[in-house]
Amino acid sequence: MVKVFEKIGDHTLYRLEMAGRMGLFLLRCTRCVLLPPYKIPAVLQQMHFIGSRSIFVIFFTGAFTGMVLGLQGYYTLAKFGSEGLLGSAVALSLIRELGPVLAALMVIGRAGSAICAEIGIMRNSEQIDALECMAIDPCKYLMAPKFIAAILSVPLLTFIFDVVGIWGGWLVGVKLLGVNSGAYFQGMYSSVVWQDVEMGVVKSLVFGLLIVWISSARGFFLHLEREGGFGAEGVSRTTTRAVVMASVTVLIWDYLISAIMM
Amino acid sequence: MTNGEKQAVQEPEAAIELEGVVKVFGRQEVLKGIDLKIMAGKTTVIVGASGQGKSVILKHMLGLIRPDRGRVMVFGKDLAKIDKRELNALRMNFGVLFQNAALFDSMTVYDNVALPLRERTDKSEKEIADIVEGRLGLMDLQGSEDKHPAQLSGGMRKRVGLARALVLDPKVVFFDEPTTGLDAHKSNEIYRLFFETQKQLGYTAVIVSHDVPKIFKLSDYVALIADGKIQGCMSPEKFQLSDNPLIREYVETTMGPIYSSEKEEPGLYETV
Secondary structure, eight states, X not given: OHHHHHHHHHXXXXXXXXXXXXXXXXXXXXXXXXXXXXXXXXXXXXXXHXXXXXXXXXXXXXXXXXXXXXXXXXXXXXXXXXXXXXXHHHHHIIIIIIHHHHHHHHHIIIIIHHHHHHHHHHHHTTHHHHHHHTTOOHIIIIIHHHHHHHHHHHHHHHHHHHHHHHHHHHIIIIIITOOOHHHHHHHHHHHOOXXXXXXHHHHHHHHHHHHHXXXXXXXXXXXXXXXXXXXXXXXXXXXXXXXXHHHHHHHHHHHHHHHHHO | OOHHHHHTOOOOSEEEEEEEEEEEETTEEEEEEEEEEEXXXXXXXXXXXXXXXXXXXXXXXXXXXXXXXXXXXXXXXXXXXXXXXXXXXXXXXXXXXXXXXTOOTTXXXXXXXXXXXXXXXXXXXXXXXXXXXXXXXXXXXXTOTTOOGGGSOHHHHHHHHHHHHHTTOOSEEEEESTTTTOOHHHHHHHHHHXXXXXXXXXXXXXXXXXXXXXXXXXXXXXXXXETTEEEEEEOHHHHHTOOOHHXXXXXXXXXXXXXXXXXXXXXXXXXX
């Protein structure tokens, strides 16, 4: 019985320690992001990796999400004879909820996992130790450009997701199912207000920060993983955990931001 | 950091001093009270069986790990009592050759060696190019500037690592198992480069190695870590003849019982 409590206590302490470490890591990285010198070429390079290279997957996910919304929305609204509201239903769902969340989940899968694996491998092969020994702050040199790039890229990708999704809904609703094009856009213009856009922007900014924070922190503290973070298996296990943790955290924060801003 | 700041660091007789350093990982006490002095301008080799904590000692000296008890003094400064800025200023005097060289895979050889100069000095690209070319020349690496670490052999990677470690003219250079994974020829090449660069640059060297007895030829002091403690730090000659049972056991295990006397093991030399 004592052993059970011992194990629970041990596990709780480990989790608390890890949470504290990640919190301090966020503070350290935030400080590095805010203080000069700013490494613009490195930020652009990271924006290319996190942002530009995600456009393809964001485009397709956005298009098909909008098309499904158009299809489902049309048949649901048709039951009440309100097909004309399809534009506002698609736009509001995308701008307030699905755009930020699905774009963030796509970025986690594509860039978040890569960031965690990259930093984890650098930790395993002593490259991060080497930076510290050269008196180069790894948070400034490695993390700060990734943080800035993610915080800027995720909202931009969300905009793309929203716009492509709205046109996807238009394609299905107007071109395939015969909703009036004017009604589709007029419904959207009259129902979407600045507060909806604001919510989408706030969510995507927060999600960008959460993704880069969790992905890079898990990689950075790979060597402190209890189950052993070393070797290829350790990197793969930690990357999987980072993806799961980032996805769940994004969904939790999605609810919290919605509850606060509604 | 400016040259003025760098010169302000006074080197006492002992460049690095560990006093009663204790380190526990989980439930395992790896270091149980390490007392060790690294003398300035000399070469100290730390030997010991695998898993005894040799690299952990090195990481304490570099300020990468903090001791649970005891203190680590570098150039007279207690690493636990200085802030990040002071620690970075001290690290400007360090060069490290990691076990696997720890080169940045995404960068070329040139960029790897140039990185400390670009990040930590105000030198122009022209000055950086001159220094990097000089260091690569010293390591016989001309023509490899545009290669990536993955395109290099193990020996070449170590040489690039050594070039990077020496690029800021460090006062202390740490070598973590510099010849592990290299054949005898490549090992000798690394030792030759170490010998030549130390003669030229006059740095203090701390080497963690398994390469006994070859490494003794290059060392001024040899320290054995066993049972979580330094069993002795002395000249290689004294080390090989030490009465300490753990040192004696280590010497015999790694070099064979060639130092036992005829009296202790009668008939041994007749059969060899």
